[in-house]
Amino acid sequence: MLLAAKCPLIEKEYAYYKQTLGGDYPLIGKEFARMYQEWAWGAGKDNFPVELFAADVPAQSYIKFAIANILSELTPKSISDIKDLQLQTEIKSLQNIRPHALITTNFDQFLEKLFPDYQPVIGQNIIRGTQVLTGEIFKIHGCVSDFSSMVFTKEDYEEFGRKKKYLSAKLLTYFSEHPLIFIGYSASDQNIRAILSDIDECLSASSGSIIPNIYILEWRHDLPPGYVPAREKLIPIGENRSIRIKAIEASDFSWVFEAFGANQPLNAVSPKMLRALLSRSYDLVRYDIPRRTVDADFEMLEGAVSSEQSFAKLFGITTVTEGSAINAQYPYTMTDLAIRLTGNEQAYWAAAKPFVTRVSTELGVNIAASDNRYHTKTKTGRKSYANKYSHELLEVIVAMSKNEPYKLEPIKQ
Numbered sequence: 001m002l003l004a005a006k007c008p009l010i011e012k013e014y015a016y017y018k019q020t021l022g023g024d025y026p027l028i029g030k031e032f033a034r035m036y037q038e039w040a041w042g043a044g045k046d047n048f049p050v051e052l053f054a055a056d057v058p059a060q061s062y063i064k065f066a067i068a069n070i071l072s073e074l075t076p077k078s079i080s081d082i083k084d085l086q087l088q089t090e091i092k093s094l095q096n097i098r099p100h101a102l103i104t105t106n107f108d109q110f111l112e113k114l115f116p117d118y119q120p121v122i123g124q125n126i127i128r129g130t131q132v133l134t135g136e137i138f139k140i141h142g143c144v145s146d147f148s149s150m151v152f153t154k155e156d157y158e159e160f161g162r163k164k165k166y167l168s169a170k171l172l173t174y175f176s177e178h179p180l181i182f183i184g185y186s187a188s189d190q191n192i193r194a195i196l197s198d199i200d201e202c203l204s205a206s207s208g209s210i211i212p213n214i215y216i217l218e219w220r221h222d223l224p225p226g227y228v229p230a231r232e233k234l235i236p237i238g239e240n241r242s243i244r245i246k247a248i249e250a251s252d253f254s255w256v257f258e259a260f261g262a263n264q265p266l267n268a269v270s271p272k273m274l275r276a277l278l279s280r281s282y283d284l285v286r287y288d289i290p291r292r293t294v295d296a297d298f299e300m301l302e303g304a305v306s307s308e309q310s311f312a313k314l315f316g317i318t319t320v321t322e323g324s325a326i327n328a329q330y331p332y333t334m335t336d337l338a339i340r341l342t343g344n345e346q347a348y349w350a351a352a353k354p355f356v357t358r359v360s361t362e363l364g365v366n367i368a369a370s371d372n373r374y375h376t377k378t379k380t381g382r383k384s385y386a387n388k389y390s391h392e393l394l395e396v397i398v399a400m401s402k403n404e405p406y407k408l409e410p411i412k413q
Contacts, residue, residue, distance in 0.1 A: 009035040026154040036063035068144035093257035105141040123149035197237040330388035355397035372411040
């Protein structure tokens with residue numbers, strides 16, 4: 001065990017402490033923390049930063065600092081550092097899920113590398129902060145980026161237990177609206193049981209009925225041929241209560257992630273943009289407008305919220321209906337035009353380009369420079385655009401290619 005090996009005062013094997021302390025992991029953590037503190041104030045002082053030796057520094061800070069360093073060294077610097085092909089496949093499938101949010105008890109920052117557009121929310125900040133439950137990673141047991149936030153010792157777990165109700169209250173509304181999947185935990189894990197207990201208390205599921213949108217995914221090495229795993233788990237949650245949830249067992253998670261990642265609504269949307277949009281909207285409605293720290297045109301706002309279409313325009317976006325209309329009117333990329341023009345599915349965009357240029361020349365206006373009856377430009381990212389072309393333009397360039405009569409309607413630049 002790396003943590004024990006780094007501290008010379010932890011002389012015995014880990015099994016000894018597990019045996020002596022009855023397998024109570026937080027209590028073992030407390031004992032290790034005591035020995036790390038003693039070592040830090042003696043021969044091991046050079047292994048810790050000078051600021052940890054102030055009188056008001058908590059005693060468990062030394063072991064948490066060591067844990068943070070160990071995990072930072074073990075965590076891959078980038079996804080490309082992982083060479084195992086099966087793991088690469090699993091990781092890609094997991095990234096394609098594009099979840100609304102992630103909740104983890106892990107200290108490391110590997111999830112931040114998998115989902116770089118998601119915002120970490122660490123420890124007690126989950127309770128204090130204003131989260132929008134979109135594009136966030138909730139690190140409920142802390143993070144190596146702030147080692148003091150990590151839940152490790154007996155006292156840490158007791159404090160976490162006292163505040164867990166507030167955390168659960170913030171997250172339960174999310175659980176009731178979205179599918180929830182536990183990954184990398186055992187059904188017997190105390191953290192899982194505690195969360196499920198809170199969910200069971202708040203959701204109005206009838207006794208013995210399964211909660212339909214909660215899954216637990218458990219890894220099983222070398223599943224035997226013909227083995228049919230249970231599709232449900234009955235998990236005891238204390239006080240003679242149990243909860244039934246859906247269960248998945250697999251030796252390879254790729255197919256599970258692919259199933260959850262199919263037809264995701266966030267696939268084409270940046271979580272960072274959604275989070276910023278929702279967060280700023282919350283601040284405006286909750287703080288800025290009531291306190292009159294911004295000038296609000298209430299007549300305009302009242303008119304804007306009267307319909308879905310006008311409300312969406314407040315944010316610089318169109319509704320699905322408007323977007324669909326644009327796609328219907330301008331369905332072709334330059335490559336699509338080339339394919340329609342030549343009848344060849346492998347056609348390159350250059351086959352259509354001369355005819356589009358010819359239209360601009362004959363009209364005396366660059367049709368790609370503006371939105372008009374022949375062309376529209378749609379913003380697809382911060383600095384990227386998509387040029388789309390209309391049915392009218394396709395009819396014109398097809399006639400051009402066949403030397404047939406055609407008519408160009410004038411447009412304004």
